[in-house]
Amino acid sequence: MRRGLLLFLLLNVAIILFLVNSVWTLLTLLVVDGSEDAISKAELPAPGSDLIDDRPQLIPKIIHQTYKNTSIPPVWQEAQTSCLNLHPAPQWEYKLWTDEKSMQFIEAEYPWFLDTFRGYQYPIQRADSIRYFVLAHYGGVYIDFDDGCNRALEPLLSYPAFVRRTMPTGISNDVMGAVPQHPFFMRVIEEIQNYDKSWIMPYITVMASTGPLFLSIIWRRYTAAGLNFGDGADGGRVRILFPDEYNNYSWSFFIHHLGNSWHGKDVQLIFWMARNWVLLTIIGFTVGFSVIFSCWWAYHRFVLASRPAPEWKVATIRQRLPFWRRVSAQKEYELVRRHEV
Ligand SMILES: *[C@@H]1O[C@H](CO)[C@@H](O)[C@H](O)[C@H]1NC(C)=O
Secondary structure (H helix, E strand, O other): OHHHHHHHHHHHHHHHHHHHHHOHHHHHHHHOOOHHHEOOHHHOOOOOOOHHHHOOOOOOOEEEEEOOOOOOOHHHHHHHHHHHHHOOOOOOEEEEEOHHHHHHHHHHHOHHHHHHHHHOOOHHHHHHHHHHHHHHHHOEEEEOOOEEEOOOOHHHHHOOEEEEEOOOOOEEEEEEEEOOOOHHHHHHHHHHHHHOOOOOOHHHHHHHHOOHHHHHHHHHHHHHOOOOOOOOOOOOOOEEEOHHHHHOOOOOOEEEOOOOOOOOHHHHHHHHHHHOHHHHHHHHHHHHHHHHHHHHHHHHHHHHHHOOOOHHHHHHHHHHOOHHHHHHHHHHHHHHHHHHO
């Protein structure tokens, strides 16, 4: 009986440790906010300041965007034009990654990734992954069509790599910049095949295989491994733009134009879950403890009870009966005793 209890507790501890271990990176994402890598407003020259020209510019002047073909829908043309006007040729190069061009690029430069790239179930996974590959390859700045440009990007070119923070947790892949072969993006493209898994819900599958969740997990592992240092041209540090720096109108580099167009029912569910995470955590713990308690109860009821108890243990077992059984057992004894009298 003591051994049974010990085994039971050890098993529970092992299960809990296993679960915590498998979601550890996700848990740390809730705590680590990247503020030590924040690009603060104090570092950024004011729009139009002379300082902009004095800082070394590491990231090449290339803007990358993606769409399935070259006919950009009118709703996104405004955002596209705002970026093109602020970053004119010939100083800046503009690369639009259509489906066809993306496929040719992967085929030519990263043939080991071609099968995974072709095999992605959702087109957005190709749109997500191509941006990491072109940044790792050419360097430059990737900008989603959801985002328009609000001021010239030159001040951000002084960091070897930058991404944007998302709330409540992690980093986003909608705007990213890097020098070519930056160690963070090299790691992202090295790892991406390992994350090509289906998670039943399309939104989770996309988020975790190629989207912001995937990127955040790689980022978290990268910073935890101590690789996040070095601000020079060959540095590995990834700097973070916080909403304060990108939501304030005159200072911000980008303005949000449109919500993501591919969001479905499951996204509403996830957003609902994010809003109600306290409730869900309580439910989770309640369910968890109920399961543990039920196992314990079943173990007693069926495993221990089915063993023939030795004579001297009968009394102990009876004491362990629920109180309503104990009462009825007591009555029987009284009857027996009365008969004997
Ligand atoms: C792009 O795709 C849209 C719809 O899928 C189509 O109507 C349009 O003709 C395509 N444009 C080009 C240049 O192929």
